[in-house]
Amino acid sequence: MSSAPIAxxxxxxxxxxxxxxxxxxxxxDSLTGARACLPRGSRMNVTYLANEQQQQRLRAVRAARxxxxxxxxxxxxxxxxxxxxxxxxxxxxxxxxxCDEVFxxxxxxxxxxxxxxxSLEVIRSGLLEQYGVRCVGIGGxxxxxxxISDASLWSALENKSEVxxxxxxxxxxxxxxxFDVDPVLSWVEAVRRRGIDLPIRVGVPGxxxxxxxxxxxxxxxxxxxxxxxxxxxLSLTNLVGTAGPDRFLHTLARNYDAQRHGEIKxxxxxxxxxxxxxxxxxxFRRKES
Numbered sequence: 001m002s003s004a005p006i007a008x009x010x011x012x013x014x015x016x017x018x019x020x021x022x023x024x025x026x027x028x029d030s031l032t033g034a035r036a037c038l039p040r041g042s043r044m045n046v047t048y049l050a051n052e053q054q055q056q057r058l059r060a061v062r063a064a065r066x067x068x069x070x071x072x073x074x075x076x077x078x079x080x081x082x083x084x085x086x087x088x089x090x091x092x093x094x095x096x097x098x099c100d101e102v103f104x105x106x107x108x109x110x111x112x113x114x115x116x117x118x119s120l121e122v123i124r125s126g127l128l129e130q131y132g133v134r135c136v137g138i139g140g141x142x143x144x145x146x147x148i149s150d151a152s153l154w155s156a157l158e159n160k161s162e163v164x165x166x167x168x169x170x171x172x173x174x175x176x177x178x179f180d181v182d183p184v185l186s187w188v189e190a191v192r193r194r195g196i197d198l199p200i201r202v203g204v205p206g207x208x209x210x211x212x213x214x215x216x217x218x219x220x221x222x223x224x225x226x227x228x229x230x231x232x233x234l235s236l237t238n239l240v241g242t243a244g245p246d247r248f249l250h251t252l253a254r255n256y257d258a259q260r261h262g263e264i265k266x267x268x269x270x271x272x273x274x275x276x277x278x279x280x281x282x283x284f285r286r287k288e289s
Contacts, residue, residue, distance in 0.1 A: 012253035016285050019266040020201060023274050024049055025056035028063040030274040037282040040068040045103055048074040054089055061098045071098045072137065076107030077116040090131035102128065103137035103174065120160050129167060136164055140175040140200065142187035146221035161196045177203035177269045178222050179232040181251040188261045201267035206277030207244035210234055216271060244280055
């Protein structure tokens with residue numbers, strides 16, 4: 001669902017440069033279509049889902065690389081059953097030429113399956129740089145996390161940022177997606193006040209069915225009140241339609257202030273629709289150019 005046209009701005013043009021995307025091991029067939037409309041070198045974050053095997057993730061990494069994209073493999077700390085499993089995956093990524101940059105998350109299991117309680121322990125292990133990792137992405141939660149206190153989230157972000165710097169790595173943050181710009185930019189300001197200057201990629205949901213968007217929002221604790229839904233362009237009474245992030249991006253561009261918010265880029269969560277999202281981004285760029 002699109003908003004009324006808003007005059008293009010330098011901020012919006014800047015946000016639309018160097019956007020990144022999320023894909024799963026099941027999205028490899030969509031890479032051909034994405035390659036037709038996205039710039040070579042676009043980042044493709046390859047998720048680490050519990051229902052996928054390592055070989056499936058590695059195939060996706062290789063396919064993204066072969067399609068001319070920069071794969072950013074995810075590593076899920078609590079899903080790793082041993083240090084050896086982490087080393088095996090990192091070695092395979094290095095062999096595939098895709099171990100320069102990774103994104104490390106705690107992961108879905110409430111209890112770790114192995115030695116890593118959270119993403120910080122993976123970063124502290126020293127294995128990342130041992131296998132050639134130079135850049136480490138970490139998560140950010142502007143609207144909090146349904147299972148983790150705000151105090152713990154801030155402590156974790158500060159600690160990870162510090163350890164990344166101490167280990168001589170390049171860091172970056174990708175936020176959970178949301179439908180409301182206000183908490184996102186308020187959170188970014190709070191990040192900067194705490195002295196964290198890592199570049200931040202704001203998570204944006206790609207175009208999808210309203211029912212699917214609301215389902216993911218409920219799963220990840222993202223606000224979907226009537227007011228938020230209206231601002232974004234979602235209908236809580238008509239769940240058969242689709243919605244795109246037009247309004248969100250225009251509002252973000254209007255309210256973004258580089259002096260207060262530092263470096264911001266965009267990361268698109270595709271929810272299984274990589275081709276649809278890449279097409280949408282291409283058309284949105286065309287309209288706003």
